[in-house]
Amino acid sequence: MSQSLYERIGGEAAVNAAVDIFYRKVLADERINRFFEGVDMEKQAAKQKGFLTFAFGGPHHYTGKDMRQGHARLVKQGLNDSHFDAVMENLAATLQELNVPQNLIAEMAAIAESTRNDVLGR
Amino acid sequence: MPHIRFEHRTYALGDNESVLDGLTRHGVSVPSSCRSGICQTCIMRAVQGTPPPASQASIKESLRARNFFLACACKPTEDLEVALPGNDDIPLTAAEVIGKDALNHDITRLRLRTQPGLVYRAGQFVNLHHDEVVRSYSLASVPQTEDFIELHVQRIAHGRLSGWLHDECTVGTTLSLQGPLGDCYYSKSDVNQALLLIGTGSGLAPLWGIARDALAQGHSGPIHLFHGSRTAAGLYLMDALQALAQRHPNFQYTACVSGGGTQGDYRLGRANEIALADYPQLKGWQVFLCGNADMVKTTKKKAFLAGAALKDIHADPFEFSATPSTEQHHTEQDHGLSCTPLAAQRALSLTQRSRAAD
Known part of the structure; x- marks a missing residue:
């Protein structure tokens, strides 16, 4: 039986390795870091971990509705495609830094991409 | 089949059933969200018995040491008595x-x-x-x-x-x-790790303890403590800290005065800014931040961006705030408890709020 994407990438250990790197990139990115001003860092890191687990094809309980509700406040603040693109860039850069093979990065990018319309409230 | 004791009642778990699923099945309300060991909403504490390692793998070491575990990831092989954080009647x-x-x-x-x-x-x-x-x-x-x-x-x-x-x-x-x-203390996980301690005002109290605790436990990596005050008169324990630095070559102490003044046994500027300028690269460091809440919050982010892992940043903000959900209705100083994550922070805060100095 072929392994799931989540297993091939290394499961929870891989998510743990990625979460600090990804969150640090996002916080340092001038294009999007204003959306993260004043948030509780532990809570935000837990959300990032949830998102990465989802993108890695792991066990998750995300629904389109959660994505919409979770980002509605940010959409009001002007969250748009350019910001979503920036997050996708940071995700790819994180995975490259962890030497994840390009074909797996593409699989993950496709999963993350599937949330675009829900995140942007369309 | 293991039994779970919770709030004076005992519940049987099914085969391969988690504590969260078992308690929920019996109608016990346990806050939860992802049910996958990720969000930490369902954090609980074992009062009796040892939770299985898998249920503690993703939580902070300081919480692990106090028997906290994630109920959704906990499939025990022995009986446990459990409590929700903050529900304990602390004597x-x-x-x-x-x-x-x-x-x-x-x-x-x-x-x-x-x-x-x-x-x-x-x-x-x-x-x-x-x-x-x-x-x-x-x-x-x-x-x-x-x-x-x-x-x-x-x-x-x-x-x-x-x-x-x-x-x-x-x-x-x-x-x-x-x-x-609280969870802001030295964990002896790597005696060679570099420790950065930054405190303002009476935020020196926990750091004075943490530094000496680390040294007493044989910590051999560098430990650098920065203490800041607005005025030179607000600095304290200077002689004791200098003596500690004399006795331990791996311990360094820097006093900082932010409100201006003549040069003395201290550097001019804010303790957090001086510390981060001295150490712009914090990858692999353990960082302790205590005192003024704004300083702690700002520095936490900067330390993270400088490379410190989030789990290695321990923060103890002292802040003034109105305390909700307690018998006290006046404004008071509040122990921020950001050493505890997520649900634990929220729940523990009900019994552990109301900070210092007032």
Whole structure:
């Protein structure tokens, strides 16, 4: 039986390795870091971990509705495609830094991409 | 088949059933969200028994050491007695003041003799109760080497408890306290790791304890403590810290004065800014931040961006805030508890709020 994407990438250990790197990139990115001003860092890191687990094809309980509700406040603040693109860039850069093979990065990018319309409230 | 005891009742778990699923199936309400060991909403504490390692793998070491675990990831092989964080009835114990002296013009040092058997770590805190006022004070003493607990009490203008502690409480007075509480302390996971300690005002109290605790436990990596104050008169324990640096080559102390002044045994500027300028790269470091809440919040983010892992940043913000959900309705200083994650932070805050110095 072929392994799931989540297993091939290394499961929870891989998510743990990625979460600090990804969150640090996002916080340092001038294009999007204003959306993260004043948030509780532990809570935000837990959300990032949830998102990465989802993108890695792991066990998750995300629904389109959660994505919409979770980002509605940010959409009001002007969250748009350019910001979503920036997050996708940071995700790819994180995975490259962890030497994840390009074909797996593409699989993950496709999963993350599937949330675009829900995140942007369309 | 293991049994789970919770709030005086016992529940049987099914085959391969998690504590969360088992309790929920029996109608017990446990806060939860992802049910996948990720969000940490369902964090609980084992009062009796040992939770399986898988249920503790993703939580902070300091919480692990206190038997916290994730209920959704906990499939025990033995019976457990469990509690939700903050639901414990934390008992009050008596402590007698055995020493009182001034550390500077507005910080008083209290030394207390507690009941035998108080187990704590330097950097945790206790809640002092007096006349229906409750305030938290960090523990500056080191249990391995000192048979008293030490608190640094900063006088707060119109502060009900700090005023009483400064003016009326004397050697021989018996105080009532709860604790120890909190997770801001040294964990001996890697004795070679570099430690950065930054504190302002009486935020030196936990750091004075944490630094000496680490040294007493044989920490061999570099430890650098930065203490900041607006004025030179607000600095304290300078001689003791310099003496500690003399005795331990791996310990360094830097005093900082932010409000301007003449050059002395200190550097001019904010402690957090000086520290981060000295150490722009914090990958692999363990960072402790105590004192002024804005300083702690800003520095936490900067330390993370400088490369410190989030789990290696321990923060103890002292802030003024109105405390919700407790019997106290006045504005008071609040123990931010950001050493505890997520649900634990939220739930623990119900019993552990109300910070320091007032």
